[in-house]
Amino acid sequence: MKASLRQGYRRVIVIAEYLPFKPDSNLVPPMANAGSGYRFHVTGLTHDERGYPAMTVEAQDELVRRLVEKIERNRDEIIELEEDGIDDAEVVVCSYFERGYAYGLEKLGSIRRRQKLV
Numbered sequence: 001m002k003a004s005l006r007q008g009y010r011r012v013i014v015i016a017e018y019l020p021f022k023p024d025s026n027l028v029p030p031m032a033n034a035g036s037g038y039r040f041h042v043t044g045l046t047h048d049e050r051g052y053p054a055m056t057v058e059a060q061d062e063l064v065r066r067l068v069e070k071i072e073r074n075r076d077e078i079i080e081l082e083e084d085g086i087d088d089a090e091v092v093v094c095s096y097f098e099r100g101y102a103y104g105l106e107k108l109g110s111i112r113r114r115q116k117l118v
Contacts, residue, residue: 018032018038018040019049019050020032020038020040020049020050020051021040021047021048021049021050021051022049023066023070026070026073027066027069027070027073028070046059046060046063046064047059047063084105084108085108085112093107093108
């Protein structure tokens with residue numbers, strides 16, 4: 001019996017074989033929906049396919065390599081670039097995440113205002 005089966009648009013996961021952190025071919029584990037009867041351990045530590053901490057070198061290597069490969073495979077969907085007013089720029093401000101973007105725009109506006117005053 002397979003660990004996950006396709007049924008319409010939802011996955012059916014067999015409880016006896018369910019490993020919440022065992023990745024599919026796309027490197028993303030098929031997580032069960034909350035309240036669907038499955039129990040699993042969630043932690044930010046390096047973990048095994050069940051979700052339990054696994055602090056071995058092998059577990060670290062396997063998990064980190066999978067996470068890096070997942071990011072690299074999806075980089076075109078993850079990376080978003082926006083350029084604003086850099087045609088004549090001597091300095092370019094780069095920021096990450098929405099909060100960093102807002103902070104960068106605020107500082108950039110402040111710098112531009114000061115340059116116009118000089």
